[in-house]
Amino acid sequence: MARSGKEPSNKTKERYDLFVDCYLQTFNATQSAIKVGYSQKTARQQGHKLLTNAYIKEKIQLEMKRLRDRMKDEGLRSFSMLLDIAMQTEGKIQAHNEAEIAIDKIKSELSDLELEMLKANNDxxxxxxxxxxxxxxxxxxxxxxxxxxxxxxSIKKEYFEMNLERVVLLNELSKHQSRYLDAKEWEKLQNLKKSIFQDILDRGGFKAIDQIQHSGKVDVNPLANLSEEELRRLANGPRTT
Structure with a gap:
């Protein structure tokens, strides 16, 4: 998988690797950000931002692929399918995190632009x-x-150009909002991902139970009785008509 942008330094890679290791044990970006040194106040925002980093995304995908391949090699087809579902869910969460950052940026640009348009209109x-x-x-x-x-x-021409820029930004905003999850949907996907990974790791024996930081009790898994197809429907969300 090719990465675009500047290659991180070795020291930065060590920090990113630590974040990835923690994330793959907890599936909690906030806790993982705290683990690599961010404060409680900034950890949630920085954790989500780190998940959009190209190096970290590639590292997570690689580790997930290794785990999936290991499951296939060991004949754990059902676990492999569950991992596929979990990775689809992770993709939705990653897209949400990227959209959240982009939406904040666009809204800031729109706010500045609309102030300029108001000034131009007054002039x-x-x-x-x-x-x-x-x-x-x-x-x-x-x-x-x-x-x-x-x-x-001159002012009319400037205003017209600013309005065109505003339309472009609004279109961009709409595109990113289509990938943005509301709080309830985000929480549902997080719980789904954690439950699937918890089930895979616990039952598959890839890590000792006492080495995994769980969000809840090991013997409590609300998704344990769902079929793979039901889990996949939950991950994909309601069908649009």
Whole structure:
């Protein structure tokens, strides 16, 4: 898998690797961010941001693929299928995290742009009012009125361009919002992912139970009795018509 962008330093890679190791044991980005040194206050935001990092995404996908291949090699087909579902779920969560960052950025840009548009509109009203007050038929006022009319054209052109930029940003926002999960949906997918991985790791014996940090009790798995098809439907969400 090819990565784009600047290659992280060895020291940064060590930090990223520690984050990935912790994340693959807890499936909790916030806890993993705290593990690598972020404060309680910034850990949630930084954890989600780290999950969008190209190096970390590739590392997680590679480790998941290794685990899946190991399951296939050992004949654990059902676990392998569950891992596929969990990875689909992880993909949805990753897309949400990326969308959340992009949405915040676009909203900030829109806010700045709309302030500029408001200022331009106010300037237009002032210049238009000044131009309307001048009798352009008088020779001594023609040049001044012409100058004001040129300003009006310039402001209108600038406003038009800003409005086009606003439309582009709104389209971008809509695209990212389609991948954004509401709090309930996000929590549902997180619980699904944790439950599947917990079940895989515990029952598959890939890690000792006491080496895994669980979000709940080992013997409590609300998804244990669901079929693979039911889990897949849950991961994919409701069908749209």
């Amino acid at each position: 237009l009203e002032k210049v238009q009012k000044a131009a309307d007050a001048i009798d352009g038929r008088k020779k001594e006022m023609r040049s001044h009125k012409r100058s004001l009319l040129e300003q009006i054209d």
